[in-house]
Amino acid sequence: MKMLIIATLATVAPAPKYVTPTDIVGKAPASAWRAIPAEDLLVVDLKSGARVVIQLAPGFAPVHVANIRTLARAKWWDGAAIYRVQDNxxxxxxxxxxxxxxxxxxTKPPAEYDRAIAELKVTPFPYRDSYAPRxxxxxxxxxxxxxxxxxxxxxYGxxxxxxxLSPDTGTGGELYxxxxxxPRQLDRVIAVVGRVISGIEAMSSLPRGTEALGFYKERSSEVPIASARLAADMPVAERPTYEVIDTGSATFAAYVRKRAxxxxxxxxxxxxxxxxxxxPVPVRLAK
Incomplete structure (x- = not known):
């Protein structure tokens, strides 16, 4: 009787191992990754010791991004602060x-809120979007x-x-x-100049401002910034280097399908x- 039970159990197939989006990204070939230029990385160090790295998007907001680079090279944000944290x-x-x-x-950049599709190669998103036809x-x-x-x-990020108020378009000196x-309702209303690719938790976990729109009531509550530099201006041994996945690759297409x-x-x-x-488009520290 015992031998029969053992034989029966041995015929049960193991549970299938399902592939996750993380598995797909983890197995992506080197050809599926693209280096992010050091000129496109804004490295913001808070006085708390936290670091926030922002990838800039010069292809979508070239004048605003040029301003941001000029501000970083002028050390304009050294001694600046986070002064507004509005929940959600x-x-x-x-x-x-x-x-x-x-x-x-x-001082008066153009309204860099969108650009012609003919200038870009767009990989279609195969699912419905709530804010645009495609x-x-x-x-x-x-x-x-x-x-x-x-x-x-x-x-997010x-x-x-x-x-x-319009027609003002902002210079890039005040960022959020x-x-x-x-908040997709802000699309085509304000210039988007990049994304946080590292350290967003240092911002999202800050105490919320108690005044209207999340502004801090007291200057003492603000979060001071130690420095903001372009990675390209940092010593090579100290600069962070990142790669972003190619959104036109077969790997990314499989990743999108698996997310859905x-x-x-x-x-x-x-x-x-x-x-x-x-x-979220996968980004990783370069090896």
Missing amino acids: YVVQWGHNEGLKLPAGIV AGFADGWPVAVQAGRVNLTHC YVGVGRN AVIGQA NRRDDFYIRPAGGVELCNV
């Missing part, structure tokens, strides 16, 4: 318009597509330019990062769809 919305930093801008800044990925960035124009999207549910159709140990059933901002 944004963290904002700069001098709160309290410091004269350095020479070389374009969506996709271009040069490693999630984009919405409408009326022949393409715009970056306000996803994405960085935009603070501005006053999204720390809540993606999870079938692993935790998931009970596949969703059959996913929101654009819930497909």
Whole structure:
């Protein structure tokens, strides 16, 4: 009788090993990754010791990004602070318009809120987008597509330019990062200039401001910035280096499908769809 039980158990097939999005990214070939230029990395060090690294998007907001590079090279943010933390919305930093801008800044940049689709190769997003007729990925960035124009999207961790009422477009001196549910209603309204690729938790975990729009009531509550540098201006041995996955690659296509159709140990059933901002483009430290 015992031998019969053992033989029966031996015929039971092991549970299938389901592939996860992390598995797909982890096995991506070297050809699926693209180096992020050091000129496109803004390294922000807080006086607390935390570091935030932002990948800039010159292909979508070239004038604003040029301003940001000029500000970094002028050490304009050294001694600035995070002065606004609004729950489920944004963290904002700069001098709160309290410091004269350095020479070389374009004080009235164009409204860099979208660009022509003909100028880009867009990999289509195969699922519905709530804010545009179509969506996709271009040069490693999630984009919405409408009326022949393409715009970056306000996803979690994405960085935009603070501005006053239109026609003001902001200079890039006051920046914010999204720390809540993606406020896509801001798409094509404010210039998106990049995304936080490392250290977003240093911003999203800050105490919330108690004044209107999340501003800190007292200057003593603000979070001081020690420095903000372009990685290209740091000593080679000290500069961080990152790679972003090629959003036109077969690896990324498989990753998108798996994000929409999870079938692993935790998931009970596949969703059959996913929101654009819930497909974060993988970024990794370069080896």
